Amino acid sequence: xxxxxxxxxxxxxxxxxxxxxxxxxxxxxxxxxxxxxxxxxxxxxxxxxxxxxxxxxxxxxxxxxxxxxxxxxxxxxxxxxxxxxxxxxxxxxxxxxxxxxxxxxxxxxxxxxxxxxxxxxxxxxxxxxxxxxxxxxxxxxxxxxxxxxxxxxxxxxxxxxxxxxxxxxxxxxxxxxxxxxxxxxxxxxxxxxxxxxxxxxxxxxxxxxxxxxxxxxxxxxxxxxxxxxxxxxxxxxxxxxxxxxxxxxxxxxxxxxxxxxxxxxxxxxxxxxxxxxxxxxxxxxxxxxxxxxxxxxxxxxxxxxxxxxxxxxxxxxxxxxxxxxxxxxxxxxxxxxxxxxxxxxxxxxxxxxxxxxxxxxxxxxxxxxxxxxxxxxxxxxxxxxxxxxxxxxxxxxxxxxxxxxxxxxxxxxxxxxxxxxxxxxxxxxxxxxxxxxxxxxxxxxxxxxxxxxxxxxxxxxxxxxxxxxxxxxxxxxxxxxxxxxxxxxxxxxxxxxxxxxxxxxxxxxxxxxxxxxxxxxxxxxxxxxxxxxxxxxxxxxxxxxxxxxxxxxxxxxxxxxxxxxxxxxxxxxxxxxxxxxxxxxxxxxxxxxxxxxxxxxx
Amino acid sequence: xxxxxxxxxxxxxxxxxxxxxxxxxxxxxxxxxxxxxxxxxxxxxxxxxxxxxxxxxxxxxxxxxxxxxxxxxxxxxxxxxxxxxxxxxxxxxxxxxxxxxxxxxxxxxxxxxxxxxxxxxxxxxxxxxxxxxxxxxxxxxxxxxxxxxxxxxxxxxxxxxxxxxxxxxxxxxxxxxxxxxxxxxxxxxxxxxxxxxxxxxxxxxxxxxxxxxxxxxxxxxxxxxxxxxxxxxxxxxxxxxxxxxxxxxxxxxxxxxxxxxxxxxxxxxxxxxxxxxxxxxxxxxxxxxxxxxxxxxxxxxxxxxxxxxxxxxxxxxxxxxxxxxxxxxxxxxxxxxxxxxxxxxxxxxxxxxxxxxxxxxxxxxxxxxxxx
Numbered sequence: 017x018x019x020x021x022x023x024x025x026x027x028x029x030x031x032x033x034x035x036x037x038x039x040x041x042x043x044x045x046x047x048x049x050x051x052x053x054x055x056x057x058x059x060x061x062x063x064x065x066x067x068x069x070x071x072x073x074x075x076x077x078x079x080x081x082x083x084x085x086x087x088x089x090x091x092x093x094x095x096x097x098x099x100x101x102x103x104x105x106x107x108x109x110x111x112x113x114x115x116x117x118x119x120x121x122x123x124x125x126x127x128x129x130x131x132x133x134x135x136x137x138x139x140x141x142x143x144x145x146x147x148x149x150x151x152x153x154x155x156x157x158x159x160x161x162x163x164x165x166x167x168x169x170x171x172x173x174x175x176x177x178x179x180x181x182x183x184x185x186x187x188x189x190x191x192x193x194x195x196x197x198x199x200x201x202x203x204x205x206x207x208x209x210x211x212x213x214x215x216x217x218x219x220x221x222x223x224x225x226x227x228x229x230x231x232x233x234x235x236x237x238x239x240x241x242x243x244x245x246x247x248x249x250x251x252x253x254x255x256x257x258x259x260x261x262x263x264x265x266x267x268x269x270x271x272x273x274x275x276x277x278x279x280x281x282x283x284x285x286x287x288x289x290x291x292x293x294x295x296x297x298x299x300x301x302x303x304x305x306x307x308x309x310x311x312x313x314x315x316x317x318x319x320x321x322x323x324x325x326x327x328x329x330x331x332x333x334x335x336x337x338x339x340x341x342x343x344x345x346x347x348x349x350x351x352x353x354x355x356x357x358x359x360x361x362x363x364x365x366x367x368x369x370x371x372x373x374x375x376x377x378x379x380x381x382x383x384x385x386x387x388x389x390x391x392x393x394x395x396x397x398x399x400x401x402x403x404x405x406x407x408x409x410x411x412x413x414x415x416x417x418x419x420x421x422x423x424x425x426x427x428x429x430x431x432x433x434x435x436x437x438x439x440x441x442x443x444x445x446x447x448x449x450x451x452x453x454x455x456x457x458x459x460x461x462x463x464x465x466x467x468x469x470x471x472x473x474x475x476x477x478x479x480x481x482x483x484x485x486x487x488x489x490x491x492x493x494x495x496x497x498x499x500x501x502x503x504x505x506x507x508x509x510x511x512x513x514x515x516x517x518x519x520x521x522x523x524x525x526x527x528x529x530x531x532x533x534x535x536x537x538x539x540x541x542x543x544x545x546x547x548x549x550x551x552x553x554x555x556x557x558x559x560x561x562x563x564x565x566x567x568x569x570x571x572x573x574x575x576x577x578x579x580x581x582x583x584x585x586x587x588x589x590x591x592x593x594x595x596x597x598x599x600x601x602x603x604x605x606x607x608x609x610x611x612x613x614x615x616x617x618x
Numbered sequence: 619x620x621x622x623x624x625x626x627x628x629x630x631x632x633x634x635x636x637x638x639x640x641x642x643x644x645x646x647x648x649x650x651x652x653x654x655x656x657x658x659x660x661x662x663x664x665x666x667x668x669x670x671x672x673x674x675x676x677x678x679x680x681x682x683x684x685x686x687x688x689x690x691x692x693x694x695x696x697x698x699x700x701x702x703x704x705x706x707x708x709x710x711x712x713x714x715x716x717x718x719x720x721x722x723x724x725x726x727x728x729x730x731x732x733x734x735x736x737x738x739x740x741x742x743x744x745x746x747x748x749x750x751x752x753x754x755x756x757x758x759x760x761x762x763x764x765x766x767x768x769x770x771x772x773x774x775x776x777x778x779x780x781x782x783x784x785x786x787x788x789x790x791x792x793x794x795x796x797x798x799x800x801x802x803x804x805x806x807x808x809x810x811x812x813x814x815x816x817x818x819x820x821x822x823x824x825x826x827x828x829x830x831x832x833x834x835x836x837x838x839x840x841x842x843x844x845x846x847x848x849x850x851x852x853x854x855x856x857x858x859x860x861x862x863x864x865x866x867x868x869x870x871x872x873x874x875x876x877x878x879x880x881x882x883x884x885x886x887x888x889x890x891x892x893x894x895x896x897x898x899x900x901x902x903x904x905x906x907x908x909x910x911x912x913x914x915x916x917x918x919x920x921x922x923x924x925x926x927x928x929x930x931x932x933x934x935x936x937x938x939x940x941x942x943x944x945x946x947x948x949x950x951x952x953x954x955x956x957x958x959x960x961x962x963x964x965x966x967x968x969x970x971x972x973x974x975x976x977x978x979x980x981x982x983x984x985x986x987x988x989x990x
Contacts, residue, residue: 543823545961545983568827571981573803573848575929577624577863578877580922581888581912587925590982591989 022208022274026201027095027232028148029112031140032122033130033489037152041122041184041193042080042098048190049082049094051262079112079230079276081260086198094197095260095276099136110139111291115217115232115276118146118201120193121174125151125181126158128460129167130430130489137172148200149174150193155183167456206273212236212244212297214271214279215306219289221340225257227283228265231295232276235302238295239270244281247305248293253281291343314346314362315423315494316369316389316473317406319516320376321358323383323596323607328357334380335359338372345372350407354516354600355385360407366473383596385607387516389473394421394497408518411504414555421497423469426451429480430462431488438483439463446471447522466495470520505530507537508551508558512601516610523554531560540609543567548603620669620700621880622862625655625689626873627675628895631713635746635816636774638808640875640893641676647895651873652685654902656692658872661908666870668697670704670859677733679709683718687725704858706731706770711757712749719764729768729857730761731801737791738784741777746812751791758795768855770799775833776826777805778818785829786836793840798855802833803848827979834975846930847978864930865938866923874898878909886914920945924988928964928981933972947971954987 032038046052079097086092097112113119119140123133140147149168151161165176180192218230238244242255259267260277271277283289292308322331335347346362363369369389376382393405396418405411427448431439433455440450443465451464467476472492480488505526507517517537521529530552537550541564552560575583597604628651629644671693673686686707693699706729707722719730734754736742742750749757754771761769771792775785793800804826807814834844842850846864849857862869871878875893879886891909892898901908914922920943927934939947948955948966955971958964963977963984977984 545980565824567823567980567983569804569823569830569979570983571847571979573806575847575863575926576860577869577871577879578875578890580863580879580926581877581890583925584918584922587982587985587989591986594986 021272022206023203024090025093025095025204025274026118026197027097027116027204027274027276028118028120028197028201029097029099029116029140029145030120030122031099031113031133031136032152033124033127033132033136036122036124036127036130036133037184038098038122041120041150041152041182041190042096044184044187044190045094045096045194046080046082046263048187048194049084051080051082078263079115079261080263081266081276082262084194084198087195088198092198093275094194097276110143111217113139113143113145114215116143116145117204118148118197120197121147121149121168121172122152122184123149123164123168125154125161125164126156128160128164129171132489132491134172135491137174146201147174148193148196149176149179151179151181152184154181155186155188171456204274206233206235208235208237208273210235210273211300211302212238212242212295213302213306214238214295215308216289216291216293216295219291219340221337222280225280225282227285227289227340229279229281229283229289229295230277231271231279233271233273234306235273236297237270237272238279238297243298244279244295245298245301246288246290246293247296247301248290248308249288251288252298253283253288255279255281287340289340313494314344314364315469316363316365316391317360318363318369318389319350319352319355319358319387319407320347320361320373321352321355321385321387321516323385323598325356327382330380331359331376331382331384334376334382335361337380338375342372344368352387352409352516354514354605355387355598358385362406366477383607385516385598385610387610388519390520391423391469391473393423393502393520395419396421408504408520409515411520419499420502422500422502424495424498425467425469425472425492426495427465427467427472427490427492428462429465429488429490430456430460431484433459433461435484435488436461436463439480439488442476442479442483443467446476447525467492468498468500468522469494503554505533506553507533508549508553509537509541509600509603509605510546510548511551512603513553514600514605526554527559530554534560534562537609538562538564540611541603541605544604546602619867620667622859622867622869623668623671623693623697624859624869624871624876624878625671625673625693626871626876626891627651627673627678627681627708628874628898629680630675630677631680631710632746632748635744635812636805636807637746638811639676642895644680647899648681648685650899651895652681652689654899655689655872657902658908659692659696662696662870664696666697668693668699668703670862671699671706672859673707673727675708677710677713678707679713679718683721686727687721690725690727704729704768706857706859708733709757710747710749711754714757714760716760716764719760719766723764723766728766729770730766731770731772731799732757732761734771734792735774736777737788741780744777744813745774755795758797762796768799769797770801770857771795771797773800773802774805775802775829776821778821780825780829782825782828782832786832789833789836793837793842798842798852799857800833800837800842800850801848802830802837802850804830830979831975844931847981861930864926865935866919866926886916886919888912888914916943919943920950921985921988924951925985928971928973928984929978931972931978933964933970936969936971951988954984954990957987958984 030038030042082094084092084094099112151164154161161181168174168176180189182189213235214231214233216229216231220228222228238258240255240257243252244255245252257267257280258271258277259265294305296302322328339345344364347359350360351357373386377384390406390408395403395405397416398418446467448465448467451466454462480490501523502520503523503526505519505521506513534550534552543564545567547566548564550562551558572583597606628641630641705727707727708731710733735745735747737751739750773792837850841852844850845856868880869878874891874895876891878889889909889911900906936947955966959966963980964973
């Protein structure tokens with residue numbers, strides 16, 4: 017009986033390189049199975065964040081349950097988990113894959129196998145998933161399905177015999193994908209009679225329901241009324257609701273082994289539904305917890321401060337809520353002389369950082385000031401101690417430093433051959449060390465470079481994209497620490513060091529960086545009633561200087577009867593802008609000034 | 619307290635390239651607009667004492683010779699115009715004729731304001747003006763011949779690429795005509811105007827300041843003194859109508875897009891008429907909303923007074939402020955006053971809080987501290 021029900025379940029993910037059409041395929045599957053009425057359908061239906069739709073990327077994994085009447089006459093329950101495609105979110109992908117038995121691998125018929133395709137495939141293989149390759153966008157003029165199939169066979173080693181050639185956009189052959197999911201992806205295994213064992217692979221906070229855990233049930237069952245225990249924390253809760261996504265929440269009687277769904281148990285504290293934890297029945301607990309997930313290691317750090325100091329506690333709350341959705345964010349309080357109280361936050365990568373900043377601003381309506389991203393430096397002090405430093409401000413005096421080391425990465429860049437020269441030039445500029453280069457069959461090249469992480473956290477990805485007209489893809493893995501001649505570059509405004517603008521750079525790059533930051537700041541700082549010197553300095557030595565001239569005229573030329581309202585509005589706007597300024601000594605600094613440090617010329 | 623009357627004539631022969639005000643080419647709606655303006659007067663309390671009348675635009679001089687006299691007659695019928703009222707009409711040099719000026723003079727208009735804008739024909743073309751400087755001189759001569767004693771000219775400075783020497787030459791050429799009032803504005807390039815689309819050199823703030831300073835100096839040589847940020851007059855020739863605005867006194871605004879301010883049921887009320895001519899006609903003669911009013915709170919009204927009065931070189935009149943609001947200005951705004959004075963942007967006497975020359979140029983900055 018139980019096995020029969022399980023036999024009709026298929027849990028799968030869609031994995032792909034960014035832009036290869038994951039979300040569009042998910043849309044078609046949802047439409048084809050009638051999960052959402054056509055008239056209610058919108059593009060990227062699983063990407064519910066505005067940010068995802070705008071950027072056309074998936075940030076959060078999302079799941080949906082679909083009913084599919086297959087050609088064998090039986091109706092199957094398909095649980096689809098849509099996953100992010102960008103390298104920064106690979107952690108998110110790995111969590112989702114642990115809840116599946118199979119993965120649909122989408123490959124763009126004109127782009128072929130890309131860096132992220134491979135990375136995702138390896139993840140899927142690590143999780144023992146059955147992989148079903150699908151060639152997408154075969155309707156486009158540049159489509160070369162045969163060549164892409166060969167690539168999949170050669171580079172990934174997957175059999176492409178009978179692999180569906182589809183257009184997720186037009187719906188061409190998408191039915192074949194559903195059929196193959198049923199025939200290739202194995203049904204889940206598990207014992208509905210055994211004690212409850214469910215993996216939390218995601219969670220989020222709902223204002224009405226509290227923390228919602230998204231789970232894959234491995235054994236047993238769970239229903240409203242079940243008293244559950246979080247095996248990691250030992251905390252117990254009474255389940256108030258279970259259900260599945262369709263794609264909105266649909267409550268159901270119970271969740272049982274093999275199924276994917278959500279559990280609500282009026283959990284107030286976000287930390288109590290830790291992703292990776294195992295849920296069991298408190299009255300009849302399972303013996304062993306699931307291994308869970310390796311914690312994601314933040315690689316990029318920056319200070320995040322509320323633009324309005326009074327919003328400090330709002331920022332904390334927002335970070336806590338986001339952390340529930342995304343356990344890979346880390347944050348701890350820090351204080352800057354310039355910016356007051358804020359948080360030093362750690363991210364998986366630059367896109368991740370950018371996305372979190374945007375989500376904080378949009379979803380929580382916060383105005384933020386963000387400092388330049390930093391990496392973690394390893395510093396050996398003369399007294400023999402070793403410290404890790406994620407905030408340039410805290411760099412000990414040079415005299416106390418024996419050696420400074422910076423994290424390195426091994427970067428893999430895949431690009432059409434044409435752009436090899438300009439990309440290598442970029443890597444050299446960023447202090448890269450060339451490792452090797454392989455020619456792929458289709459006029460593309462894989463280039464490996466060893467690069468300091470602190471060079472790529474600024475604008476490397478953007479520069480790469482612009483130099484390759486968007487064609488190059490980029491992936492990196494950490495490659496240990498190396499000693500390096502690093503210095504702290506300070507920025508002085510009107511003679512005072514502004515701690516939030518300090519960065520750590522390689523000595524050779526310090527002059528150029530200092531000049532560039534000073535110039536950018538001169539453009540970003542509005543004229544004030546006095547002249548403001550901007551200086552870049554290493555130690556006590558000034559290496560660049562710019563001046564913001566004093567404002568001399570700030571008055572509306574005309575102001576008569578009709579202009580009064582308009583003039584008041586202008587003043588209110590000016591006042592609003594002033595409120596958002598940071599007082600650094602005697603200088604007022606707009607939030608944008610902090611971005612000046614980020615924007616580098618190439 | 620007397621009220622000022624502003625009448626907006628929303629027509630021009632052609633819109634200037636820097637203009638962001640409401641105006642349309644003169645068309646057959648003009649008689650209807652004049653009728654509507656008369657009608658609109660009836661919406662305001664009868665027998666209100668009116669001290670100054672200002673026909674602005676647009677270009678009032680594009681209308682038929684008898685248009686303004688008719689409107690003035692209607693105003694005299696509805697309101698009580700004081701004996702020595704100041705009645706100003708704006709005019710563009712290309713559209714004034716001796717006959718028009720004679721008709722205006724006979725109707726009681728006693729002050730003219732010409733949009734001269736520049737003494738340089740090339741700049742006039744850039745600004746989209748339809749006249750040359752020679753025509754402007756001719757118009758001012760006609761005005762004198764028609765018996766107008768009080769003549770203002772508008773002049774624009776800080777034009778793209780304009781040197782201070784070139785501006786000073788403009789100023790001399792204009793002041794030599796013997797006008798008793800000058801409004802001298804920095805060009806501000808507003809979004810959406812044709813000028814904003816042109817690839818022009820960036821206007822330099824320091825040059826603007828230099829030209830503003832030289833305007834003050836050169837005007838003084840001709841006996842005109844700065845009495846407001848952008849206005850200069852011979853003794854006794856200050857524009858009473860505009861001083862009315864700067865003293866935050868009540869005024870009725872008639873016509874499309876016209877603004878007004880008055881006290882109604884104890885509340886300070888700002889009104890703004892619909893900007894669209896058709897919508898305006900519709901509202902006056904048929905159905906529709908003529909104007910939007912906003913109630914201004916006490917604190918905000920006080921701020922308006924500060925914002926407006928500190929534009930004048932005389933400064934904010936402490937006694938008038940206290941009489942109007944029952945609040946002692948020097949106590950209520952002590953911090954802001956001290957701050958402005960300490961920075962050399964303002965001075966405080968027993969009777970006035972006035973901005974210094976540097977303070978006038980940085981008036982916005984001074985005002986910000988009054989907003990706390």
